[in-house]
């Protein structure tokens with residue numbers, strides 16, 4: 001299944017703008033408003049559910065289902081970003097920063113950073 005090359009940045013930015021606008025809307029009329037109304041834990045619970053559903057779809061090997069579940073997961077991630085005052089552009093910038101850098105290199109840098117933080121915390 002090949003999707004058309006859309007401007008993914010635009011799609012995410014547009015969706016994030018809708019989410020920001022709906023979060024304080026009427027829970028009877030908007031899914032976004034309803035979830036925000038339920039609170040932060042409800043948002044986080046959805047991330048867990050959608051991540052699990054993504055794993056199950058991948059195990060099933062059904063591409064259509066997998067795309068649907070990843071879309072659900074990304075959508076709910078946008079809600080959590082919104083709750084924390086963040087935008088898809090923040091995540092895209094982080095991915096861009098990592099571009100071309102080996103995952104192994106990134107992994108080693110994170111380990112080093114963790115160790116430095118731990119040492120800073122020690123009296």
Ligand SMILES: N=c1c2ncn([C@@H]3O[C@H](COP(=O)(O)OP(=O)(O)OP(=O)(O)O)[C@@H](O)[C@H]3O)c2ncn1[C@@H]1O[C@H](COP(=O)(O)O)[C@@H](O)[C@H]1O
Nearest residue numbers: 015018019022029030031032033049050053071072075076
């Ligand atoms: N992209 C989405 C979107 N993706 C998923 N969802 C909702 O997220 C929920 C996912 O829940 P679940 O995975 O539990 O799925 P389920 O449908 O309950 O069923 P199962 O998969 O568990 O069988 C569904 O109820 C979807 O309706 C979304 N709801 C809204 N949007 C976008 O957000 C905009 C604002 O929506 P409202 O706030 O409802 O106006 C919409 O115009 C859309 O662009």
